[in-house]
Amino acid sequence: MKLSVLDQSVAIAGRGEDEAIRDTLGLAEHCEALGYARFWLSEHHSLATIVGSAPEILMAAIAARTSRIRIGSAGVMLPHYSALKVAEQFRVLEALAPGRIDLGVGRAPGGDMRTAQALNPDAALAAEAFPQMVRDLQAWTSQPQHRGIAAHPRGPHAPEIWILGSSDYGAQLAAHYGLPYAFAYFFTDGQGAEQAIELYRTLYRPSERHPLPQATLCVWALAADTEDEAMHHALSRERWRVDRQRGVFGPLQAPADVAAQGFAESDVPIVQGMRSKAFVGAPAQVADKLRALATRFEMDELVINTWAHDPLVRRRSYALLAEHAM
Template structure:
């Protein structure tokens, strides 16, 4: 089993939004040392919680600070942009970090439609052209002439197809699964976003409809799950309160920085809020590290996956680092330095 990370540069109450971006860079270095396979960053706009609005820039900074781990987007919200410009950005990234770049693309706006229209006045039409944009990207990111155009810088003449950025289709519905299958591309399902709803159907469609491609003769799928591991169930559930509160607030249209769990514990939740949280909590993976690892293995076995992407939110950066370190130890990841899973207090010092 291989593990990867999706980091969303989450803003936390009491710290500036710039801190979230710097924390992403520090976490990437930590993830590489622990033996994680990929480090993906997301794209969102006009949100006070998820402040990573330019994944290609964050990826360049991550790539400059790491040497082995694959660095990717999860994803670039393609309808906002020209496919050629995205291809050029990722050709540059590949030149800077050869053979380590993943290009995950999605069709969702990554924010509200008013913001989407500000990014691209033709956002609705562009979303309808998503499939063609992905086809164009597949040519241009490989450095191939397409429509009489080449995206520079091109790879070395002797570079194999594995050298090009690896193109992934991201989704949370059947549409993305079918598109990835039709084009013979890897597919990642946003399990954490949908609380698992629809994952079996999407993966079934992807695998049964898959058309082998040159780079990917067999289907390659993963899912992104939300998980938080700690030394005890109580500790993990306490730190997960920050995300619990955020999800309740989001449902009411309030998108705020992540709140400290101590504050949330003091305020508590109403009966109706606890009822709303119950199904969400059942689809998250929160608790003592060995129990979280067992649940993740069971899910991967059920869905026939050999890689999982983990997304973890916590108000304290040290809590996230410890969670990732504990899971790395449980899964015996190939660490490049000892995965000691330092305590939050030690990690913060």
Template sequence: MLKLSVLDQSVAAAGRSQDAAIRQTLALASQCETWGYQRFWVSEHHSHPSIVGTAPEVLMAAIAARTTRIRLGSAGVMLPHYAPLKVAEQFRVLDALAPGRIDLGVGRAPGSDGRTAQLLNPDRHASDNFPQQVMELQAWVTGEPIPAGHPGHGVYAYPSGATSPDVWMLGSSDYGAQLAAHLGLPYAFAYFITEGQGVDNAFNLYRANYRPNERNPKPRATVCVWALAADTEDEAWHLFQSRARWKMDRNTGRIGALLPPDQAVRDYNASEQVAMAELRAGALVGSAPQVADKLRKLAERLQLDEVVIITWTHEPAAQARSYELLAKEFSLTTPT
């Protein structure tokens, strides 16, 4: 049975305040738990007028207080901005709040522009140390001793407990896949960023080079895909106009809040029309049976038992309805 999970980015919507997007994420998490989704992840972006979730660890704490079963995670913490010890401490606290339910997804990308990234961490070469950071984070999160000779030897991330967060590697290129394989970590490919380009090669590299370990004896992979279901196919494509307009505008350097679908249509030039046709051709959009069929075929091709879904709509009710319809289509149930 294919498991479904959620990635929500707290997207700003035209006509509503940005803080409302954060509260909508909380509401959606509770709903997705009721519908039987496996996990609920939130993202990290900075100085981004469209995606206003800047502090996943804070948002996860609020969600933990409102849920009891669903796994909660970051997709992800942009590790080069931070000290691994502090990230480990934050997520050990989260695991104390929701024992055995915390995923710590990490990425190397800045989640922002270069100037903002430098303000978060003045070290321009911080990303070069990413592999070392991940190894340190792993040790502090799981409670394994830091080797002698390392500045962190004898330092521990508290609080400790019977469980600890699962570290995930996030990526949209071969780099993350190879690092995840080398470190023996679960791997999530950002399919929605590349529109699927590179996913086959990344998974082949990950599975072929995976190094088993006690915590993760087998490779575990998933994809984060953009999908939108509605009660009818026509309605789904109408709602899709909001994201399509955002994508076309972003390609020209214009980034803003998500527009209502009725206001999202504009005239596109020739090159944009080609890009739009390609976007629509690969989009997981339609009625619930149509989207479910596309998701099953994708999961079968990539040999996955879980898919993470991200959905942007201007109206929160349409977003929630999409997740509700897919939960019913896949007969998701909440374990007792």
């Protein structure tokens, strides 16, 4: 089974947000050395937790520090931008790292609607035009000209476009255009994944570049040397998810602080529900769960997203999964 990485440049309590960006660069080098297939970067705006707001810039920095691993966006929130400008940015990235660029796009705002309108005053209309924007993006990244306009620089390779989503909409669009599809399993704890992947495969229309459907799941996972240690470090994300349901966003808290504070009685069922579905534990435990998931969905690649308050814990988790699951 191939494993890839989705990194979100998560802010850590007690540290500057800029440190999260630099940690992403170091993690990319670390994961390339471990043998991961791809390193993807998310896009969020005006969010005090996930501070990676410009994946295309981070991709350029990672391209300069790596030589093998594929580098991608997961994704560019296309309604904020011009499809031509995105095509130009990713053609430049393809020139920097030939044959290694994934262009993942999504329709969601990656933040609240006020922020979306600040990025693009016509955000609502642009979201409705998402299918045509994807079609334009396909043309400008792969054809010499589209609508009499060329996206430069040209070269022998073109970015590989992926559709990202957590609902049936993205699955059907990817199938219609003959594009690879990534389902955000971590975003929904798997809810809707089976239906979306089945729709994608059933409706898939072969394209020249992708004659067969190609799908993956993005899964949140954390491995440590012992199950107890992994559960302890997972407290940081559990606290964040409980707070998120109340509309409270902030940097990732230290697990020791979360343990000392505890969870309110009303939050315990929420936490228990998360833990029942979590890919958290000792290396063999997590590896077995990931293999079972890949087998159930008939996939040969999963994308792993990991949060931890201590960057060394996160790197250790990726190393353990590389050793036990690949």
